[in-house]
Amino acid sequence: MDKVFVKGLRVDAYIGVYDWEHEQTQPLFLDLTMAWDQTAAGGSDALSDALDYDTLSKAVVALIQARPRQLIETVAAEVAQLILTEFNVASVTVRVEKPQAVAAANTVGVEITRSRA
Structure with a gap:
């Protein structure tokens, strides 16, 4: 199967488990395949x-x-569902990175792959 990809899509979002994380946006970077x-x-x-x-x-x-x-796991799951249902793709891999989550790391993230049933 052929692939279409978007790399490094920046989204400024209110994301996190701590109260201070909802006071200002943080960047997320997404790779979509x-x-x-x-x-x-x-x-x-x-x-x-x-x-x-x-x-x-x-x-x-x-x-x-x-x-x-x-x-960010929730973000990945919701993005995958949106792409599968609204854009009628056969499958999608969603990678979400949150670079400000761990001070000692360049970035942290999750990656999921979902397919149409």
């Missing part, structure tokens, strides 16, 4: 046949910024 058949788009050169990664990225940002969350 979607299984998507490129045959039609490659032949037609038409956006209507492609997975529109700009529209998809804007939907992901809107979802994350819609409400505060405690866990």
